[in-house]
Amino acid sequence: MSQLSRLIAILTLLKSKRLLTATELAKKFEVSIRTIYRDIRKLEEAGVPVTTIEGRGYSLMEGYSVAPVQFTEKQANALITAEHLINQSKDTSFVNDFNEALTKIKSVFRTSIQEKSELLQSKIHIFNPTYENISSNALSEIQLAITNFNFIEINYKKESDTKITFRKVEPYAMYSIYHKWILIAWCYLRQDYRAFRVDRILHFKILHEKFEDRNFSLQTYFQTCPYKEK
Known part of the structure; x- marks a missing residue:
């Protein structure tokens, strides 16, 4: 992945979550933590208001790049519920493509919607009583x-x-x-x-x-x- 592609991906992730650590980003993109530090500086030099919270990680300044599309809390909850259901699928390609799409969608959530969707994320569980350990990637x-x-x-x-x-x-x-x-x-x-x-x-x-x-x-x-x- 080129640095430009990685910078765009990091910005998307920062917009989809309230807080990200350098360790999480380094693991996600399979680069060193030092490389992530350089990427964050590049974003800051480009005018992206990245906020560093000492000992916790990175976030974006509230209100940055207001999206033209806004989701209601119920619509965000529907997406979070769909994520749980789709993660039950045994097809890796489908799950990965959905989660990447959802990350982009979450990047336009308002902070208040992000907070509530993260809360709901931890309060849903899907039981699958019929288990068969066969997966696909097609x-x-x-x-x-x-x-x-x-x-x-x-x-x-x-x-x-x-x-x-x-x-x-x-x-x-x-x-x-x-x-x-x-x-x-x-x-x-x-x-x-x-x-x-x-x-x-x-x-x-x-x-x-x-x-x-x-x-x-x-x-x-x-x-x-x-x-x-x-």
Whole structure:
């Protein structure tokens, strides 16, 4: 990461939290604490009102860069609740992308909203009684393939089978059930629509080649093909 990119990221983090330590920032960006000290000085030289609280960390002066979009307390609480729910997902890419987006959103919270959202953060817990230690890291890429009509090649292992099969598919839609993400795709091996659990895709490749839309309807699919792993 370049210094400019890191400075912008540090500023975003400072706007999203009331207080950050040099140690936290160094760990986040995998640099030395001395580098963070230099970055903070750069921000100060650029006119960013960074306040140093001795022994506690850094914050931004109240009222700096008032955002054109303001969130109500209920809207902020909804985002914090969504964060807890999404963190239950077993797909690393989805969780990371959401948390990065939420950090940017939090950067425009007023200080009073930040304080209350941080309080609520510590007072919510989601229990998941059905535990299955299988994770994935494909959801974000597959979503891009859906919206850009890119073929995907996958190596897939069904829950009830020891064999791994190679599939070339046209990704059309996704849904979640029991904290598991399901991909609906046209499968060239089966010459029909099939449902694939994303956490059972062992390897995938998004192809540059694009497919013609078959005018797939998720509503029609649910009416005729209730979920069954194929």
